[in-house]
Amino acid sequence: MKPLLEVQNLIKYYGNKSSLTKAVNDISFTVEKGEFTAVMGASGSGKTTLLNCISTIDRVTGGHIFVNGQEVTKLKGHSLTKFRCRQLGFVFQDFQLLDTLNAFDNIALALQIQNQKPDVIRKKVMEMGEQLNITDVLQKYPYEMSGGQKQRCACARAMVTEPSLILADEPTGALDSQNAGMLLGSLQYMNTDLDATIFMVTHDAFSASYTRRVLFMKDGKLFHELRRGQEGRKEFFDRIMHVISLLGGDLNHVV
Ligand SMILES: Nc1ncnc2c1ncn2[C@@H]1O[C@H](COP(=O)(O)OP(=O)(O)OP(=O)(O)O)[C@@H](O)[C@H]1O
Numbered sequence: 001m002k003p004l005l006e007v008q009n010l011i012k013y014y015g016n017k018s019s020l021t022k023a024v025n026d027i028s029f030t031v032e033k034g035e036f037t038a039v040m041g042a043s044g045s046g047k048t049t050l051l052n053c054i055s056t057i058d059r060v061t062g063g064h065i066f067v068n069g070q071e072v073t074k075l076k077g078h079s080l081t082k083f084r085c086r087q088l089g090f091v092f093q094d095f096q097l098l099d100t101l102n103a104f105d106n107i108a109l110a111l112q113i114q115n116q117k118p119d120v121i122r123k124k125v126m127e128m129g130e131q132l133n134i135t136d137v138l139q140k141y142p143y144e145m146s147g148g149q150k151q152r153c154a155c156a157r158a159m160v161t162e163p164s165l166i167l168a169d170e171p172t173g174a175l176d177s178q179n180a181g182m183l184l185g186s187l188q189y190m191n192t193d194l195d196a197t198i199f200m201v202t203h204d205a206f207s208a209s210y211t212r213r214v215l216f217m218k219d220g221k222l223f224h225e226l227r228r229g230q231e232g233r234k235e236f237f238d239r240i241m242h243v244i245s246l247l248g249g250d251l252n253h254v255v
């Protein structure tokens with residue numbers, strides 16, 4: 001079976017010959033359907049650049065990215081828009097909910113853009129609201145919701161179109177520890193119960209310990225990988241911390 005995400009010899013440089021930053025420097029890996037993967041690394045190691053290349057926000061300098069067997073680095077115009085709408089879901093650090101829409105309409109928006117019928121939209125939004133425990137706040141506007149409710153609303157929005165791949169960039173960055181725990185629980189639930197494939201950038205070992213696999217980046221390259229296997233979250237957290245300690249001088253930037 002083909003992997004859901006395949007990154008082959010990915011290169012992304014910024015600048016020009018006189019001032020070149022090798023943000024992503026020849027990275028290859030695959031992600032299978034249903035995996036929950038974190039990318040960790042010190043500040044400036046290239047995590048967000050990698051995510052932005054996969055999400056097609058950034059154009060790559062070299063290499064290939066396949067999602068469901070489709071080469072996404074070559075997409076342009078309508079095909080690119082269609083790929084983003086149909087195949088990707090995003091969870092951002094600052095939620096990026098629209099202030100002028102209530103939670104229901106925020107979640108429904110992507111389905112409306114896909115021209116789905118109103119009764120189908122209603123059913124899907126209600127189901128997603130139930131699954132993420134936000135049924136009570138669906139009529140509320142973002143300014144009326146708590147941070148955790150907003151973040152779960154953002155998760156529902158990312159999931160409602162049933163995308164192939166959910167991309168999350170530091171999703172817990174703006175949350176206190178209780179809400180961060182709730183969000184990570186939601187992501188874990190989306191992965192284990194709804195079979196979502198999630199690819200998350202984080203500098204936080206606690207967040208990474210909720211995933212099943214951690215890729216570690218250093219200076220634009222992948223330098224290590226951990227898989228959780230059968231162990232519990234606490235044991236996985238300890239192993240992640242051990243790898244971070246191997247990063248030595250970078251420790252302070254990573255945790
Ligand atoms: N638009 C840009 N133009 C030039 N250089 C950039 C640009 N975006 C990122 N970089 C550089 O690329 C490198 C990787 O940056 P990136 O944002 O991917 O790192 P990161 O691991 O996500 O860091 P952080 O944890 O601080 O968000 C850094 O050296 C950064 O300065």
